[in-house]
Amino acid sequence: MSLLAAYREVLYSKELFIIAPQLIVVYDNLLTVDLFTVTEETFKHTNQFLVLYDPKIDSNNLKKRKH
Secondary structure: OHHHHOOOOEEEEEEEEOOOEEEEEEEOOOOEEEEEOOOOOOOOOOOOOEOOOOOOOOHHHOOOOEO
């Protein structure tokens, strides 16, 4: 949470579990961040997602791809 709070003042944050562990953060400018933690085994293929980090891919060549 301290990494997320370094961006701006956090107005609201909540940890919950709906489909997977999740963290919701709302900043003072109303930007909302919604983070999920899933594995390949627990991921449900119902929505689009964006890969920000994959340890199996060289991060120097990582391109943001929608799946």
